[in-house]
Amino acid sequence: MSLLALDSRWRRLNDETYACPCCGRSFGGLIDIGFGHPDAWPHGDLQPTAGATLNVGADQLSADLCRCDGLYFIHCVLPIPIRGSEETFLFGVWASVTEDDFMSYVADATGERPGFQGCAGWLMNDLPRFENAEPLACGLKAPETASERPTLIAQDGPLARAQAEGISFDHLLDIYAASGEDIRPHLNG
Incomplete structure (x- = not known):
């Protein structure tokens, strides 16, 4: 049994049969937070249709790749373990x-030339509760299977510590609130 199993809020978050008494909302587990484009992308959101690509001049955005103003971006997952549990939250x-x-x-992902081993990269989204004035140096780890996205690992600072040591459940709830989704009132039962 995990230590968080003792926290009634954690149990409610992970119980798909739980319904908030004030509104009936239920959760069924962690809620990952995703960004539809790098912060530097100025052309709006990609429409949620399969295989969609947004082209504006030479700039291009898909669900997995982006080219903007001569820069190149890859959509990744950034895992953060939740202390006291076996769960991992994903940005x-x-x-x-x-x-x-x-x-x-791209050559590896399309099967044209396998062998992408990962590379250096810079985090290009401002994460709630991990705000940075400048892009953060990271390592990009190649996906283990074709259906996965690469993993981004911060090299330094509070985000690197969070990835190495995990965050508290309360910190996760603060992240949700800072992203505009304060679920704390719905978990108090």
């Missing part, structure tokens, strides 16, 4: 990479 984020690394990743 769906964008990493800026060199053109060569971008092309190597």
Whole structure:
């Protein structure tokens, strides 16, 4: 049994049969937070249709890749363990990479030239409760299977510590609130 199993809020978050008494809302587990584009993308959101691509001049955005103003981005997952549990919260984020690394990743993902091993990158989204004034240096780890996204690992600072040591459930709830989804009142029962 995990330590968080003693927290009634954690049990309610993970119980798909629980319904908030004030509104009937239920959760059924962690809620990952994703970004539809890098913060530097100025052209609006991608429409949620399969295989959609948004092209504006030379700039291009898909669900997995982005080219904007001569920069190259890959959509990644950034995992953060939750202390006291076996669960991991995920941010769906964008990493800026060199053109060569971008092309190597694309060649591997399409099967044209397998062998992408990962690369250096920069986190290109401002994460709630981990705000940074500048892009954060990261390592981009190649996906283990074709259906997965690469994993982004922060190299330094509070985000790197959070990835290495995990965050508290209360910190996770603060992240949700800072992202505009304060679920704390719905878990108090």
